[in-house]
Amino acid sequence: MEKKSSLIRELERVASLEYKDIGSHLLGDRIPIGFFCPYVPEELIHAAGALPFRLMGPPARMSHVQAHLPPNCCHLVKSSLEIFLRGELDFLKGIIFSHTCDTMQGLSDIWAFQKRLPFQFNLMMPTNVNSETSRPYWKAEIERFKGFIEKNIGEVTPQNLTTAIQLFNRIRKNIREIYQFRRTLPEELTGADFANIIRAQYLMDRNQYQFLLSELLELLSHQKKKEGHLVPLYLAGNMVHSAPYFSLIEEAGGTVVSDDLCSGARFLRLMTREDIDPIEALTQRYLSSFLCPTKHGGSNDHIETLIREVEEAGATGVIFLFYKYCESHYFDYPDLKTALETKSIPSLLLEVDDPATSQGQLKIRIQAFVGMLSPI
Amino acid sequence: MVEKELQNNPYRKIDSTSAYRRLMTAYYFMVKHPAWFGKKVAWITSGGPVEPLYAMGVLPFYPENYGAMCGASRMSPSLCEAAEQKGYSHDLCSYALTDIGSFFTGKGPIGRLPKPDFLVCGNNICGTVIKWYEIQARALRVPLFFLDTPFFHDELHQHNLRYVEKQMGEYIAFLEDQMKRPFLEKRFKKVASRSFEAISLWREILDLSRNQPAPFAAFDAFIHMAPIVTLRGTRWAVRYYQKLKRELEERVKKGLGAFAREEIRLVWDNIPIWYDIRNLSKLLSSNGAVLVADTYTSAWAMEEPDLTYSLDGLARAYATIHLNRGLGYKMQKIATLIEKFGAHGFIMHSNRSCKPYSLGQYDMRREVTRLTGKPGLIIEADHTDSRSYSPQQVEKQILIFLDIIRNKQQGST
Ligand code: SF4
Ligand code: SF4
Numbered sequence: 001m002e003k004k005s006s007l008i009r010e011l012e013r014v015a016s017l018e019y020k021d022i023g024s025h026l027l028g029d030r031i032p033i034g035f036f037c038p039y040v041p042e043e044l045i046h047a048a049g050a051l052p053f054r055l056m057g058p059p060a061r062m063s064h065v066q067a068h069l070p071p072n073c074c075h076l077v078k079s080s081l082e083i084f085l086r087g088e089l090d091f092l093k094g095i096i097f098s099h100t101c102d103t104m105q106g107l108s109d110i111w112a113f114q115k116r117l118p119f120q121f122n123l124m125m126p127t128n129v130n131s132e133t134s135r136p137y138w139k140a141e142i143e144r145f146k147g148f149i150e151k152n153i154g155e156v157t158p159q160n161l162t163t164a165i166q167l168f169n170r171i172r173k174n175i176r177e178i179y180q181f182r183r184t185l186p187e188e189l190t191g192a193d194f195a196n197i198i199r200a201q202y203l204m205d206r207n208q209y210q211f212l213l214s215e216l217l218e219l220l221s222h223q224k225k226k227e228g229h230l231v232p233l234y235l236a237g238n239m240v241h242s243a244p245y246f247s248l249i250e251e252a253g254g255t256v257v258s259d260d261l262c263s264g265a266r267f268l269r270l271m272t273r274e275d276i277d278p279i280e281a282l283t284q285r286y287l288s289s290f291l292c293p294t295k296h297g298g299s300n301d302h303i304e305t306l307i308r309e310v311e312e313a314g315a316t317g318v319i320f321l322f323y324k325y326c327e328s329h330y331f332d333y334p335d336l337k338t339a340l341e342t343k344s345i346p347s348l349l350l351e352v353d354d355p356a357t358s359q360g361q362l363k364i365r366i367q368a369f370v371g372m373l374s375p376i
Numbered sequence: 377m378v379e380k381e382l383q384n385n386p387y388r389k390i391d392s393t394s395a396y397r398r399l400m401t402a403y404y405f406m407v408k409h410p411a412w413f414g415k416k417v418a419w420i421t422s423g424g425p426v427e428p429l430y431a432m433g434v435l436p437f438y439p440e441n442y443g444a445m446c447g448a449s450r451m452s453p454s455l456c457e458a459a460e461q462k463g464y465s466h467d468l469c470s471y472a473l474t475d476i477g478s479f480f481t482g483k484g485p486i487g488r489l490p491k492p493d494f495l496v497c498g499n500n501i502c503g504t505v506i507k508w509y510e511i512q513a514r515a516l517r518v519p520l521f522f523l524d525t526p527f528f529h530d531e532l533h534q535h536n537l538r539y540v541e542k543q544m545g546e547y548i549a550f551l552e553d554q555m556k557r558p559f560l561e562k563r564f565k566k567v568a569s570r571s572f573e574a575i576s577l578w579r580e581i582l583d584l585s586r587n588q589p590a591p592f593a594a595f596d597a598f599i600h601m602a603p604i605v606t607l608r609g610t611r612w613a614v615r616y617y618q619k620l621k622r623e624l625e626e627r628v629k630k631g632l633g634a635f636a637r638e639e640i641r642l643v644w645d646n647i648p649i650w651y652d653i654r655n656l657s658k659l660l661s662s663n664g665a666v667l668v669a670d671t672y673t674s675a676w677a678m679e680e681p682d683l684t685y686s687l688d689g690l691a692r693a694y695a696t697i698h699l700n701r702g703l704g705y706k707m708q709k710i711a712t713l714i715e716k717f718g719a720h721g722f723i724m725h726s727n728r729s730c731k732p733y734s735l736g737q738y739d740m741r742r743e744v745t746r747l748t749g750k751p752g753l754i755i756e757a758d759h760t761d762s763r764s765y766s767p768q769q770v771e772k773q774i775l776i777f778l779d780i781i782r783n784k785q786q787g788s789t
Pocket of ligand 2: 440469470471489501503504505589647712729731732733759
C-alpha cells in the first residue's frame with residue numbers, strides 16, 4: 001500500500017507543479033513543445049525526441065492579459081496567455097496550436113505576435129469531419145506538420161513513429177483500466193488522485209509516465225472489488241481535470257464513473273491503428289469518432305455520443321462543467337440537456353473559471369444535485 | 377445638445393435610399409412567401425457562397441442580416457432573452473441568440489422567419505455559425521450543407537485550397553439533390569458575373585469616399601450593404617448599385633460630402649453597433665468627424681475577383697475573405713484603409729459577442745498606430761444586444777478621442 005501511495009504522490013507532485021517551476025523540475029533531455037488540444041498528434045512530437053507539454057489552464061492571477069484580450073474569454077485561454085506574457089513559459093522551445101474554436105484561433109495570432117518563443121505552428125484540423133474530402137486534406141496537413149517538426153526538432157523515422165504510437169496506445173489502454181478501477185473501487189483511488197493521474201500525463205516524459213502508470217495498475221489489480229455506494233456520475237465539459245472539482249463531487253457522495261472531458265476520456269477515443277501506415281492511422285483516428293463540439297460530424301453527433309456514453313457508464317446523472325465563455329459547449333448545452341431529460345437523466349450545469357477560485361459556489365449546488373440522485 | 381449641434385453639420389440624405397427600401401421590401405416579401413414565386417428558401421451565412429443558390433433558383437435568407445435588422449430596430453434584447461430562457465448562454469453571439477429567440481417566439485421585424493428547405497453554412501466568418509446552424513438543422517429538421525474553409529493565419533497552402541475546391545463540388549451535388557435538377561454551368565457563370573459586377577460596384581462606391589469630403593459615410597455603407605450581402609448575384613443588386621454609384625459620383629463632382637462639415641476622417645473596425653448607429657453618427661458629425669471607411673462593409677469588396685467565373689475561383693474567393701485571415705492581414709488592412717482614405721484615426725468596436733472580429737484588437741490598435749502614426753480608440757459594445765452597452769461612457773471616450781486628434785492636427789499645422 002505504501003508503494004501505491006508513493007506512486008500516487010509522485011504523480012500528484014508533477015500535476016501540482018507550477019509551470020514556472022516545471023522547467024527545472026521535470027525535463028530530461030527532451031525539449032518541451034507546448035500544445036493545447038488532443039487534435040495535436042503528440043506521437044509525432046514524441047517521435048522526434050521532444051516532449052509534448054500540454055497547457056491545461058493553471059490557476060493564475062491575471063495582471064498582463066488584460067492588455068491583449070477582452071475579459072470574455074475562457075480561463076484556459078486567459079491563463080495560458082497570462083503565464084506566457086509573464087515569461088513563465090519561456091522554457092518551451094515551441095508551441096503548436098490546432099484549429100478548434102474562435103477564441104483559440106484568436107489566441108494563436110496574439111501569441112505569435114508577441115514573438116517570444118522560437119517557433120509556432122498552426123495545425124489546421126478540418127472542422128468538417130463528416131466529409132469524404134476532409135481525409136486527404138487532413139492527411140496533407142499532418143504531413144506538413146511532420147515536415148515542420150523535422151525541420152525544427154528532429155527527424156521522425158517510421159520506426160520512431162510506430163514506437164511512439166504504440167507507447168501512446170499503451171497509455172490509453174492503461175488509463176482506460178484506471179477508469180474501470182474507478183468504477184469498481186472508487187474508494188481506493190479518490191477523485192483527486194484520479195484527476196492528478198490524468199493531469200500528470202500531459203506534463204511529463206511519456207515513457208516515465210507509462211512506467212508509473214503500469215506500476216500503479218499492477219498494485220490496483222490485487223485489490224478486491226467492492227460494492228460502491230457513491231452516486232455514479234458522468235462529467236462533461238472542457239479541460240477541467242483539476243483535483244478540487246473531483247473532490248467536491250466525492251464529498252457530496254458522488255463519483256465520476258466516466259467523462260467527456262477534453263483532458264480525460266476523449267483522449268481514449270484517439271486509439272491509433274498499429275497495422276497501417278502511421279500517418280494514415282493518425283489521420284483516420286480523428287475522423288472516426290466524435291471528439292469535441294468545435295467539429296462538425298453531423299447535427300446530432302454530440303447528442304448521440306453523450307447519451308450512448310452516459311448509458312454505457314451506468315451514470316445516473318450528468319454534470320456539465322463548462323468554462324465560462326466556452327461558446328462551443330454552451331451552444332450545444334440546451335439540446336444535450338433536453339436529450340438527457342427524454343431519457344430521464346437529470347443534469348446540472350456548472351460554470352467555472354479559475355479552478356482555484358470558483359469552488360465555494362459550486363459546493364452547495366453539487367451537494368444538492370447528488371443529494372437528489374442518492375437512493376433514499 | 378447633440379441634435380442642436382447637428383444642425384450646424386447637416387447630413388445629406390441619399391436619394392437612392394427609397395429605391396433601397398423598395399428593393400429590400402421586395403426581397404423580404406419574396407423570401408417570406410417563396411411558394412407564391414415557386415421558390416425554395418435556404419438559410420445561409422453571410423460568408424457562404426450564395427451564387428450557386430441563385431443559379432439553382434433558390435432564395436437565400438440571411439439570419440445575420442436579419443439579426444442586424446433586429447438590432448437596428450432594438451428588438452434584439454427581448455429576442456436574446458427568449459433564447460436565454462431556453463438555456464442558451466447570454467455570452468453567445470447575439471446574432472445567433474436573436475435568431476434562435478425569433479425562431480422560438482415567432483417575433484421580429486418581419487414576424488415569423490421564413491422556413492428554410494435547407495441550410496448552407498460556411499465557417500469562413502467564425503465557428504459560431506457551425507453550432508448555430510446545427511441547432512437550427514435539428515430544430516427545423518432540414519438538411520445542412522457545411523462548407524469548411526480552414527482559417528489561414530499566414531499562408532494559404534495548396535492542399536487547403538484544394539480542400540475548399542473539392543467541397544464546392546460537394547455543394548453542387550448537395551444542391552442538385554435538394555432541387556432534383558442539374559446544376560447548369562451557364563446559369564452559374566451568369567450569376568457569378570453579376571455577383572462580381574455588384575462586388576466591383578460596391579468597391580467603387582466605397583472607394584468614392586477617398587474623396588474629401590467623403591460622399592458616403594460608413595454609417596451609410598452599413599445600411600446600403602444589405603443588397604451586397606443578400607442579393608449578390610442578382611440583376612437587382614447590380615442595378616441598385618449602379619444607381620447609388622451615379623448619385624454619389626454626382627456628389628463628388630459637386631464636392632459634396634455626406635455631411636456638410638468634415639474635419640476629422642475616421643476608420644471603423646468591426647460590425648456596427650446596430651442599435652446605436654444613429655446616435656453615434658450624430659455624436660461624431662456634430663463634432664465634425666466622419667467615418668469614411670470600415671473593415672466590415674469592405675469585406676464584400678473583393679480586390680481581385682476571378683473573372684473566369686469558375687467554381688474554383690469561387691472557392692478561392694470564399695476561402696480568403698477578411699474574417700478568415702490572420703491578425704497580420706487584418707492589421708495591414710486597417711493601416712491601408714487609413715492611408716488610402718486619408719484618415720486621422722480609427723475606432724475599434726470591441727464586440728463582446730463576436731470573437732473572430734474582436735480578439736487581437738488590443739495588439740492591433742498598438743501596431744496600426746505604430747505603422748500609421750494615427751491614434752486608435754477601442755469602445756466596448758455588442759453588435760445587436762444593447763443590454764451591456766453603456767452609451768454615456770462611449771460618448772465620453774469618443775469626445776476625448778476627438779480632442780486628441782484635434783490637438784494633434786493643431787500641433788502639426
Ligand atoms: S473550446 Fe472552449 S474551453 Fe476550449 S479554448 Fe475554446 S472557448 Fe476555451
Ligand atoms: S460570431 Fe461574429 S462573425 Fe460569427 S455570426 Fe456572430 S457576429 Fe457574425
